[in-house]
Amino acid sequence: MEFAGKPNLKNLPKVLLLRPPPVFTIYEPEFSQHFDCIKAYESPLPLPHFLTTANSAGVTAMIASGHTQITGVDILDHLPNLRCIVTTTAGLNHIDLAECRRRGIAVTSAGDSYSDDCAESAVALVIDVLRNVSSGDRFVRIGGWSVDGQFRLGNRLSGKTVGIIGLGSIGCRIAKRLEAFGCRILYNSRKEKPSVSYTFYSDVTELATNSDVIIISCALTDQTRHMISTEVLSALGKEGVIVNIARGPIIDEKELVRFLVEGKIAGAGLDVFEKEPNIPKELIAMENVVLSPHAAFLTHESFRDIFELVKGNLEAFFSNKPLLSPVMDV
Amino acid sequence: MEFAGKPNLKNLPKVLLLRPPPVFTIYEPEFSQHFDCIKAYESPLPLPHFLTTANSAGVTAMIASGHTQITGVDILDHLPNLRCIVTTTAGLNHIDLAECRRRGIAVTSAGDSYSDDCAESAVALVIDVLRNVSSGDRFVRIGGWSVDGQFRLGNRLSGKTVGIIGLGSIGCRIAKRLEAFGCRILYNSRKEKPSVSYTFYSDVTELATNSDVIIISCALTDQTRHMISTEVLSALGKEGVIVNIARGPIIDEKELVRFLVEGKIAGAGLDVFEKEPNIPKELIAMENVVLSPHAAFLTHESFRDIFELVKGNLEAFFSNKPLLSPVMDV
Incomplete structure (x- = not known):
């Protein structure tokens, strides 16, 4: 049996973890077969004290999830x-x-492990908001259908103009999928991409003015924090829909909630929030909002892929081979 | 103003309606501008009596919705x-x-009016079942996220094999959209279609055996009634997902419920039911089922399209021109 018997930890390379990454919910036993996992979160010591101890014990690599x-x-x-x-x-x-970079620490990313998953989540949220899928499911479950009869009309996705913010690995996959729905694709990114035929907007407000739907799939940086501002939401307008599968703080959430409450945009599909898992209470009762628990990446397939990638990156690091998905090599 | 003033009904062609079609919820005033609508559903007379009266009054055309x-x-x-x-x-x-046909009565269909809407609904239901979108929305709204933490893993659509039953106007649009997700498309239909490259299965059980997901988008006929039988569901198997946007009785619903209750298939996305709007009570509590109130066609855009088509067909009929969407001409 592959995982039978307790591995001799002394022979395994040490890897530090501050918090258990989501992939540990499935793959912790496999990781423990390959690495001596030094778990700060299981120690009663204060973190600085624990880290000093781990450092003394020769820790040179760390697995980092998004929690810390x-x-x-x-x-x-x-x-x-x-x-x-x-x-x-x-x-x-x-x-x-x-x-x-300053300290000479290499950093690897998740690469494309979640890209298909996040792209299909984005498409699902767009259709769900436009076509009231989750709201319809609720309508049926509470018995509304047999009492009230015909459900309310939604809006067709096919033929809509969709503005994608961030045309990276995920954004490109969203665009490809929406093209098959007959959507016209516009995009905003740091730089225009000569390799794609979609219309580029350097200004997000202008993108919003010209889009029926906006999808956020860019990184959270100092430049993108609260990029979706009062001005952008006003430009999107009362028929407009916004979907966010990137990071909560890219939207000025307080303003988004105000626009939704006042009917100044048509709806929103949100997988991420500014203070998740806490979400603005105003959203809970809204039928034109789809709420998702940061689940765009949560699939069995992506967890298998990220397990393989993390393991591969660590094995490459420990054997002085090129990292598989470096964002910053040293 | 276009609709100002009461039209002179005596000059308008008479059109019989047994029940108000869904499109009347929005377009009844426009229909009434163009036609003298003879509404059986507003009459206190028994239907046969009313029909005889309408016939005597010279009714030659009827608008028929699915209710009668x-x-x-x-x-x-x-x-x-x-x-x-x-x-x-x-x-x-x-x-x-x-x-x-025997009586020399021409019949027109809805043509492609709902095809995009139904296709995008089918895709939304597939992703919803695989990725737990409606279930995740419920999880957030009842406060599960802040209490239980990470939501459960779903399954990635990209790369799955999808078997489509009925490759007509809607089925083809489903296939095109799912191809952009990297899905492999198989299909079953009355006849193999030389114009498409998808793999044809003449046998539905064999199709189910080879599919991760089955989507029903065929007509309800004597041949397709309860086509999704115990045997087909067994072939789909415990990892399999089924989506129905066609007609409820194509599935043996009692068997489907049993398979879901016993965990013998993985999930279902259902827009139609055998006795809608009544649905089997067992489905209400299930997290791996998405329930939709026969809403796949319910969009503002499809209603505009069907209004134009119905009006155009009636105008063609009354002016002895070719019908726009005949399924059976005379």
Whole structure:
């Protein structure tokens, strides 16, 4: 049997974890077969104390999920021997990349592990908001159908103009899928991409003005924080729909809630929130909003893929081979 | 103003309606501008009596929605002057077409009016069942996210094999959209279609054996009634998902419920039911089922399209021009 018997931890390379990454819910036993997992979250010690101890024990690599900010002062100062951070997330906003570069710490990303999953989630949220799928399911379950008769009309996705913010690995997959629905694709990104034929807008407000639906699939950075502002929401307008599968703080959530409450946009599909898992209470009763528990990446298939990628990156690091998905090599 | 003033009904062509079609919820005023609508459902007379009166008054055309069976004995015997039935539905299972042909009554269909809407609904239901979208929305709304933490894993659509039953106007649009998700498409239909490259299965059980997901988008006929039988569901298997946007009785619903209750298939997305709007009570509590109130066609855009088509068919009939969407001309 492959996993029978207790591995000799002394022979396994040490990998630090501050928090259990989501992939551990399925693959912790497999990780433990390949690595000596040093779990800060299981220790009663204060974190700085624990990190100093781990450092003394020779920890050079860390698996980082999105739950903990990894900055110089809080974490890296205590780990002068750290040389590699392997992340399990699509976004890297929780890691101070400049500080890692300065210290010569390599960082790997999740690569394309979640891209198909996130893209199909985005499409599902768009159709759900336009066509009231979750709302219709609720209508049936509470018995509305047999009492009230015909359900309310939705709006057809086919033929709509969709503005995608961030045309990376996920955004491109969203565009490809929506093209098959007969949608016209516009996009905004840091730079125009000569390889695609979609119409580029350097200005997000202008993109919103010209879109029926806006989908956010960009990274959270200082530049994109609260990018979806009062002005952008006004430009999207009362027939407009917004979908966010990226990071909550890209939208000024307080303003979004106000626009929804006042009927100044038509609906929203939200997989991420500014203070998740807490969500604005105003959204709970809204029938034109679809709420998703940061689930765009949550599939058995993506977890298998990210397990393989994280394991591969760590094995490459420990055997001095090229990393599989470096965002920053050293 | 276009609709100002009361039209002179004496100058308008008479059109019989047994029940108000769904499109009347929006377009009744426009229909009444163009036609003298003879509404059986507003009369206190018994239907046969009303029909005889309408016939004497010179009714030659009828708008038919899906709510009433149109057979020789019940309806047509009372309307010997009827020459055209304009339907507002995608399916025609409620009309005795052979009897219409025998009597020289032309029948028009909804054509492609709902095809995009139904195809995108089918895709939404597939992703919803695989990725738990409606279930996730419920999880967030009842506060599960902040209490239980990470939501359960779903299954990625991209890369799955999807078997489509009925590759007509709607089925083809479903296939095109799912191809963009990287799905492999198989299909079953009355005849193999030389124009498509998807793999054809003449046997539905064999199709189910080879599919991760089955989508029903065929007509309800004597041949397709309870086509999704114990045998087909067994072939689909415990990892399999079924979606129905066609007609409820194509599935043996009692067996489907049993398979779901016993965990013998993975999930279902159902827009139609055998005795809608009544649905089997066992489905209400299931998290792996998405329930939709026969809403696949319910969009503002499809209603606009069907209004134009019904109006155009009636105008063509009354001016002896070719019908726009004949399923059976005379």
